[in-house]
Amino acid sequence: MADFVGPRLYSCCYCRNHVALHVDIVSKAFQGRNGRAFLFSHAMNIRVGAKEDRHLMTGLHTVADVFCNDCGEVLGWKYERAYEESQKYKEGKFILEKSRIAKENW
Template structure:
């Protein structure tokens, strides 16, 4: 395995991994605080750092079928949530939004 590079965030309000406390995002990146996931309340963020991506898959949500990819902490590998992927073409698509569970 290669060297792990961790990005630090300079902000007054930083969201961190609850397991290893590595920086993930800042309050300025919040899109929606009233987002619900099957495990409870969740926040929707625009940009998240220090994550690794899982495989793309289609999942059924209240809003319909979406292509998503799980996101994990790059330091401790804790599952954080998922990101939405546009148009369902996993290998060639752009990230629309990322979500991190609270």
């Protein structure tokens, strides 16, 4: 019988701190500052920075940068508020850039 391998998750690509579970992916069809990004319903072992309004591809949002709790690298951002009704589903969710996270337990 194969050994049990824990849940599939993502870690900071710089220090391997666990930051999100694969089961928490809402969408893989997002764009970050540096390329593709994933939208997660939850994130862990992160710090959330100061809120600021940003004009993104889908309109004006209040967001806060998300930092790895161990090494301090920026991994993406958290949607705090969406001003357009069609974008409200993003509120409270996290964008983690694919280039800044690594797969673990795959």
